[in-house]
Amino acid sequence: MKESDYKIIRRMAEGYIKFFLISAAATVIRVAAGFAVPQVIRFAVDHVIDDLPLNYSKHIISVVDAMGGMDFLKENLWIFALLILILALITGVSDYTGRLTLAKGTEGTIKTLRDKLFEHIQKLPYSWHIKNQTGDIIQRSTSDVEVVRNFISTQSVEMFRVIILVIISLTLMFSMNFQLTLAVLIFIPVVLLYSTIFYGILAKKFLVADEAEGQLFTTIQENLTGVRVVRAFGRERHEIEKFSERNNTFSDLWVKLGYQLGYYWGIGDLVTGVLLMVIVAYGSYYTVNKVITLGEFLAFASYAAMIGWPLRSFGRILSELSKAKVSLKRICEIIKEPVEVDSPGSVTPDIFKDIEFRNVSFKYEGDNWVLKNVSFKIKAGSTFAILGGTGSGKTTLMYLLNRLYDLPDNMGTITIGGVDIKSIKRNHLRRNIGMVLQEPFLFSRTIKENIAIANPDTPMDEIREAASTARVDDAIDEFSKGYDTLVGERGVTLSGGQKQRVAIARMLLQKTPVMV
Known part of the structure; x- marks a missing residue:
């Protein structure tokens, strides 16, 4: 049974879970410190300025009494400013800690994912590579991995923060006024409903756009790989038109996605604006009629503003989640492909046989x-x-x-x-089988490194001997840097015959019992 996509990414995160947990704890502290500020202002307005009686727990009242009572606080309002400054310092330190540990956890996880993905691709059968386009494989290994990285490093912590914000804000709001909090609660199902609808729409559109990007990568890769053929047959115009067609398709898909995201953001702004309007209207009415205090109204308005942006940004988080889900699926499609595995009891016999x-x-x-x-x-x-x-x-x-x-x-x-x-x-x-392919591939390294690709520690005299046998030693010496001449991608600095002979020298240097 194949692993789910989420089990795969969780496996990649093994060893870095502690960083994510520390980041989550720091986020909770940061949010709690931010929510404490309106409570400090509420206390100062209601009980220091308006002189309303304290209706807090015995613990808080004992702390006030230990500081010298309300008279002392009235004469030393700077204490509230200092307390807000301390909360701001806690927020800053926890924010720094959260971001630092999240970065360590994210980069470690993504590095593991890249390593495992590349290693897995190396072990996939040759038939798989033939069936899949190189450009699409590159796109999945780079762009899709980057989308997942961005979501983990940015949107995942934002999603967690939104959840904590909503829980803490609703808890504090309920403690101040039940009816006004119900007015806020009405908007949350609305946000969840239209967010879910748009999530389904965006996920499908992101998948189509991602596949179109893969086709665009493939077009570029094929053109750059076959640049000499393109030039030799005067196919530049055809290649430009083909690229333009796929580029237009890719661009149109993202324009349509922009329309969908615009609708989503527009609805989010409308819902947020209506929420704030309701809070101000009802809060003002309750304050005038002494249902809530002025401090409670200010705290309510602050909390409404604090959760307003997260609710509105929930759409962006879900759209990024859609992209990340699609990208993770495309990455895991490769990881789930079965690799070449030797059968049980495989042997290593002498290959110098019939x-x-x-x-x-x-x-x-x-x-x-x-x-x-x-x-x-x-x-x-x-x-x-x-x-x-x-x-x-x-x-x-x-x-x-x-x-x-x-x-x-x-x-x-x-x-x-x-x-x-x-x-x-x-x-x-x-x-034990040396091969010279019909189209020899040379890496973007020196001629020496290409010949000794199977054994980089081979002495120079053996490399020259192999090149001499392949009848390419004299040609190499004619280059200004000799064997240290850097060969361009696919050996474009060498002639076709020279590339073939370098490939033969590479095979001869392996000294395999079978040479093809």
Whole structure:
């Protein structure tokens, strides 16, 4: 059974939970300190300025008496200013602590997610890479991860803060006046209702927009990868038009999303404005009729203003949640893909043995048969050539030998020294079969690093020997930096023949018992 998306992200957060808990505790302290300020003002207005009798708990009354009573407080109003300053200091310290620990927890979690995602992609079958577009994989590994990071670092703590704000504010409001608090409560279901409706709409639209961004990434990646082909065949105009078409589609989707977000924010502003209007109207009426004190009205108005923005921003939080949910789903789709796993009891035999294909048949998914009952045997230490027309399956034979594609059951067998390659560990098999692909890929590193890619600690004389055997040593020496010449992406600084020979030198340096 596959893990849920949320279990996956929770697994990535293991080891950083303590930072999130500290951040949550700091957020509670920050919110509590912020809510304490209106209570200080209420106390000063009602009991110091208006001289109303104290109706607080015995503990608070004893503290007032210990300070010298109400007369002392009337003569030293600076105490209230100092108390507000202390609360502001607590708010600042807790805010700093919360943000610092949240940053540590978030960045640690996202780093783990990036590492696990990249590691997982490395272990996925070659067939998976063929079926999925490179641009889309890059987009999921970068943009989607960034969306999740932004939500954890910003919107998640904001969501938690809104919940704490609502709970504390309603508790304090109920303690001051039940009827006025009910007026506030009426608006919360309204906000939740239209937020839920828009959440469902936005989630679908964000998914479509995210997929369109993946197609845009793919278009850019393919164009940059095949830039020489584009230039050679004069396809610049076609590529520009193709990019413009997909860019317009992507842009239009976000414009439509902007309309939806505009509606959401507009409704949020309206609800917030009506809420404040109700508080001011009813609060003024109750204050004039002595139902509540002036201090309580000021505290009520402060709390209404404090929860007004969070209620209005709840839409933004939900829209970001929609984006994060879509991005997390796209990331986890990769993580849930099954990786290459060696069968139980896999062995690591000597590969310098006879290779035999026996009644091998193979076809790619949804395609015609590429190989049909192919059988041959290659003696150890011999040279064997396979000739055939385009599409006759020569490259497929190489992929099957190296297990880039696994031979389906009942489609023949491939053995090395009598051992079925399905029972040989993939890493052992691939390390002992050197390959030069039809389109050799060179990394953006020096020529020396490209040749010694499988063993970076190889002595320079061995690297030169391999290059000499591949007949590319003299060409490399002609470069001003020789073997330290930096090769551009896909080796664009080298000719096609030079790239091929560097790839041959790389294969020769592996000194594998099987060379293809």
